[in-house]
Amino acid sequence: MAGKKENFFTPFKVGLLVASAFVAFGAFLQIVSTRGLSRSDSYQVWALFDDVLGLKEKSPVQIAGIDIGRIESIELFQGKAKVTLEIDGKVELYQDAAIEKVAISLLGDYKLAVEPGSVKMPRIPDGGEIKNVKSLSNVDAIVAEVREMSSAIKKLVAGTPEQPAPLEMIVRDVQGSATAARTILEEVSQNIGANADKLDKILANIESFTTDLSQISAGKERDIESIVKDTRAIAASVRNTAENLEQIVAGQDKGEISESVKSLRQTLDTMNRSLENIASITQKIDEGEGTIGKLVNDETIHENLAETAEGLNSVVGSLATLQTWVNLRSEFQFRTGATKNYVQFILQPKEDKWYIFEVVDDPRGVRDTVITDIETTSPEQGRAFQYRERRTTTIDGLNYSLLFAKRFYWLALRFGIIEGTGGIGANFYALNDDLELLVDLNRFGEEARRPRLKALLMYELIPHVYVHAGVDDPLNLGTIDYFIGAGVKFNDEDLKTLLALTGGAALGGGN
Secondary structure, eight states: OHHHHHHHHHHHHHHHHHHHHHHHHHHHHHHHHTOOOOGGGEEEEEEEESOOTTOOTTOEEEETTEEEEEEEEEEEETTEEEEEEEEETTSOOBTTOEEEEEEOSTTSOEEEEEEOOOTTSOBOOTTEEOOEEEOOOHHHHHHHHHHHHHHHHHHHHHOOSSSOOHHHHHHHHHHHHHHHHHHHHHHHHHHHHHHHHHHHHHHHHHHHHHHHHHHHHTTOOHHHHHHHHHHHHHHHHHHHHHHHHHHHHSHHHHHHHHHHHHHHHHHHHHHHHHHHHHHHHHHHHHTTOHHHHHHHHOHHHHHHHHHHHHHHHHHHHHHHHOEEEEEEEEEEETTTTEEEEEEEEEEEEETTEEEEEEEEEOTTOEEEEEEEEEEEEOSSTTOEEEEEEEEEEEEOOOEEEEEEEEEETTEEEEEEEETTEEEEEEEEEETTTTEEEEEEEEOTTOTTSOOEEEEEEEEEEETTEEEEEEEEOTTSTTTOEEEEEEEEEEEOHHHHHHHHHHHHHHHHHHO
């Protein structure tokens, strides 16, 4: 009996010693990591953010990529997140300084980028506030632009009670211009037809005048002959000009002009009919006739579109705040001398709530227990008895866990399926969540054994990388085991993108 106790306490002491060493090492790292700016050579400022997801205490604060301080604390203040910054005393921030949350890696880490402001402005004192916080999301900006475009299109097509529709005014102006052009062309055509007779009369008058001049100048002096000669030359030129004009107006050229005028008139008629159709269509739209008219004038449709836009904004906003974590962990078990591996996917829609899906590769395999009650007969007449046969087989395979977790301050509670059976668990946090104690309890109601208890102490050495140690199944002495291990966890933006695409496809299929 003494030998069994000694066999039990020796590995327990070893495990306790290893766990104590990890705790001491974690405390040392915590002390080292908290070293930074002293209060004597720095000052504090604060700002209010709508969303601090991805920010942690001690996260860097930079100007132009150069560290000038760190995040001192994050707390809830008037419905928003109050972020207090510890700033190097050599760096001066002014009243028009601006601050913005900026991603620094694909793992979901963020920093704060600061614009110091103008030296002409007063300096922000110790304990002062940075009021210029850039926190408007891309989704809100896009929805606002869509709403402005929808309102502008409505005003263009339907107008307002104080002012008629701009599109209708444009159509009316085009109609008036077409009518004026048609009137001008008709006047030109009529003037050309009337001027042909007038030109003929002018030529006849010129010919009669030249004849009279010839009779008057006969027998006169040479100067008169010279004048007459010049006059004839002028008359000849006028005649040639008149003949050219007559050829242009009459005969073949006149027919071409008539055809051109006729073609132009047909074109104007066609344009006039088209403008009348457009005016009819715009009038029907303005009066709310047809599908387009109802779409433009029905306020219910506009309200539904606005509600739909807000719904899409909510869905996209939820996807934007969804955190997706991948946790890869391995642990070496001293009793079995083998490594147990975990692949864990965490979907975190809120800071205090998440869903866990886990695949476990256990070197001890997957246990399958079959209990059979067998009834037999005795050689003695009238007697029968029963016995129970229990068969337990172990096969190579993977176990699965599916859990829901909810956090309350420094404690998180989990329940669901743990490695193939129902179970519960709890997480205890300390040292700004760098130190974490996990306790799982499952396999209830199995015969000849107590429930399976597993305790694990985990410390995050650097962001996303941690070490851990613990004990497995200490309530059953025959299967108790100790282990140590390490793991890495990171925020996978690809999973968020995949969820967004899957959600978009689902919405499209529903429509």
